[in-house]
Amino acid sequence: MASNTPAVSAAAVRITGIDKAFGPVRANRGASLEVGAGEIHALVGENGAGKSTLMRILSGMFTPDAGTVEVNGRDVTGWSTAQAIDAGVGMVHQHFMLVPTLTVAENVVLGTEPKRGLQLDRERARREVRELSERTGLRVDVDRLVSALSVGEAQRVEILKALFRGARVLILDEPTAVLSPPEVVELWTVLRGLRAEGATLILITHRLNEVMEVSDAITVMRAGTTVGWLKTSETTPEGIARAMVGRDVALALALTGESTPPPRNVSTTGAPALAVRDLVVAAPGRPRAVDGVSFQLMPGEILGIAGVEGNGQTELIEAIAGLEPVVSGAIVLGSTDITRSTVRERGDAGLSHVPEDRHRRGLLLDYSVAENLVLGQQHRFSRGMALDRARIEQNAVEQVRTYDIRPTDASLPARALSGGNQQKVVIAREMMRDFTVLLASQPTRGVDVGAVEQIHDRIREARDAGKAVLLVSAELEEVLALADRVAVMFAGRFAAVLPRAEATEEVLGPYMTGANREEAA
Numbered sequence: 206m207a208s209n210t211p212a213v214s215a216a217a218v219r220i221t222g223i224d225k226a227f228g229p230v231r232a233n234r235g236a237s238l239e240v241g242a243g244e245i246h247a248l249v250g251e252n253g254a255g256k257s258t259l260m261r262i263l264s265g266m267f268t269p270d271a272g273t274v275e276v277n278g279r280d281v282t283g284w285s286t287a288q289a290i291d292a293g294v295g296m297v298h299q300h301f302m303l304v305p306t307l308t309v310a311e312n313v314v315l316g317t318e319p320k321r322g323l324q325l326d327r328e329r330a331r332r333e334v335r336e337l338s339e340r341t342g343l344r345v346d347v348d349r350l351v352s353a354l355s356v357g358e359a360q361r362v363e364i365l366k367a368l369f370r371g372a373r374v375l376i377l378d379e380p381t382a383v384l385s386p387p388e389v390v391e392l393w394t395v396l397r398g399l400r401a402e403g404a405t406l407i408l409i410t411h412r413l414n415e416v417m418e419v420s421d422a423i424t425v426m427r428a429g430t431t432v433g434w435l436k437t438s439e440t441t442p443e444g445i446a447r448a449m450v451g452r453d454v455a456l457a458l459a460l461t462g463e464s465t466p467p468p469r470n471v472s473t474t475g476a477p478a479l480a481v482r483d484l485v486v487a488a489p490g491r492p493r494a495v496d497g498v499s500f501q502l503m504p505g506e507i508l509g510i511a512g513v514e515g516n517g518q519t520e521l522i523e524a525i526a527g528l529e530p531v532v533s534g535a536i537v538l539g540s541t542d543i544t545r546s547t548v549r550e551r552g553d554a555g556l557s558h559v560p561e562d563r564h565r566r567g568l569l570l571d572y573s574v575a576e577n578l579v580l581g582q583q584h585r586f587s588r589g590m591a592l593d594r595a596r597i598e599q600n601a602v603e604q605v606r607t608y609d610i611r612p613t614d615a616s617l618p619a620r621a622l623s624g625g626n627q628q629k630v631v632i633a634r635e636m637m638r639d640f641t642v643l644l645a646s647q648p649t650r651g652v653d654v655g656a657v658e659q660i661h662d663r664i665r666e667a668r669d670a671g672k673a674v675l676l677v678s679a680e681l682e683e684v685l686a687l688a689d690r691v692a693v694m695f696a697g698r699f700a701a702v703l704p705r706a707e708a709t710e711e712v713l714g715p716y717m718t719g720a721n722r723e724e725a726a
């Protein structure tokens with residue numbers, strides 16, 4: 206049962222009555238959190254509930270307007286990040302903050318370098334980082350440049366960096382959003398190991414199955430305040446979801462991927478909406494990041510691409526979208542060869558694209574939500590040479606309502622929205638286009654359970670209206686919940702393409718790790 210009185214004996218963190226406003230937005234209003242020493246504590250809540258803000262206050266990035274923060278019984282309200290780090294509180298952010306041109310070891314020790322005289326003691330740094338990596342199970346090559354790491358490896362480096370500085374309270378903001386299933390399993394092992402050594406872990410996540418699997422206790426936030434404290438062993442995913450939104454919610458994908466509508470049998474005759482032939486795309490250090498991929502996407506079909514991130518999915522989608530040049534091969538949209546077309550020409554020819562990285566590709570953070578909602582489609586909102594402000598605002602009102610974007614004031618800069626709400630802006634805009642093919646890359650990353658269902662419904666509606674969807678997701682459950690056909694990408698190639706009915710986790714797993722490689726070739 207939800208209660209507001211945690212049965213915590215020795216609290217490592219006690220946060221009481223926090224208020225924090227950003228201009229008119231009240232991100233935290235009387236928020237509280239109590240975390241027992243040596244526990245894994247999940248912090249959950251809908252997009253915009255105020256979780257990241259509260260954790261940034263704990264880690265010294267923001268000063269609260271009211272309330273108190275205690276760490277190990279000491280009042281530390283309003284402290285700085287440097288003070289928080291000195292006291293052993295570290296945060297691993299959603300967007301990494303590493304220096305790409307330095308090695309792993311250099312990044313980990315940055316700011317706390319072991320020195321010999323005035324010089325960095327490189328050997329000692331390498332040795333100490335390697336020891337820490339071995340002790341914690343956070344596997345990574347200390348001599349590699351950070352620019353050459355996968356996202357999963359970069360995250361391990363971020364965690365190592367916090368631990369190297371002596372973090373005993375470690376805050377992880379959606380750590381699994383960028384990880385493949387095997388990497389998630391590894392992360393849990395690491396977190397349990399740290400807990401066994403007495404560390405306290407606070408985990409922000411939208412995935413309730415993860416909360417159930419790894420946490421000891423749960424704090425639920427809603428609209429800036431704390432609405433519940435739950436002991437994990439005494440609750441259920443439905444119970445957590447109910448506390449989050451204040452009503453019962455459908456939890457199809459968030460839990461099992463069952464109870465989702467059945468896939469469609471797609472006709473393979475007729476003209477494809479998209480045809481990709483022998484496509485080769487290069488990436489830094491990987492001349493054949495996409496290594497000769499061919500497929501056809503039919504109207505009224507969702508083709509889901511599963512696979513561990515970093516196997517060429519990003520390059521494939523970006524090449525089709527016109528953001529990466531093609532080395533060889535062809536991309537044909539309907540009857541138009543778009544292999545060398547500009548992004549704008551592809552949009553006009555009927556392509557829509559939800560990019561995987563909303564900050565790099567999806568949004569102009571300093572522009573308003575209303576403006577972001579028409580980005581790339583300004584010509585549809587113009588009168589003569591000038592933008593039609595009234596129609597842009599009218600459109601914003603409609604999209605904010607349809608996609609439940611919060612806060613509802615569309616004149617705020619996109620930067621002011623929480624991660625999940627930013628994602629809804631990108632989805633809304635790309636769904637507004639008059640498209641025949643939708644490229645959807647990680648469409649629900651960072652989005653809460655209610656909104657996941659809603660975005661999935663929109664994608665299925667597009668499919669049912671005869672549009673073709675190419676979906677890429679690091680979450681296998683998401684691919685299985687949406688796709689009519691499933692392709693597995695490994696080492697730049699399609700290792701398998703299967704009808705949904707044959708694509709079970711057991712069948713796909715070996716293709717995802719390359720174990721079936723010989724067979725597939």
Ligand SMILES: Nc1ncnc2c1ncn2[C@@H]1O[C@H](COP(=O)(O)OP(=O)(O)OP(=O)(O)O)[C@@H](O)[C@H]1O
Pocket residue numbers: 227230231232250251252253254255256257258259611612620621622623624625626651
């Ligand atoms: N720097 C900022 N400037 C203005 N508003 C902000 C800022 N940071 C957060 N907010 C607002 O505060 C509210 C809470 O945001 P926060 O990021 O803490 O939510 P969250 O629970 O972490 O959401 P999500 O799950 O989507 O990441 C949101 O309405 C957001 O728009």
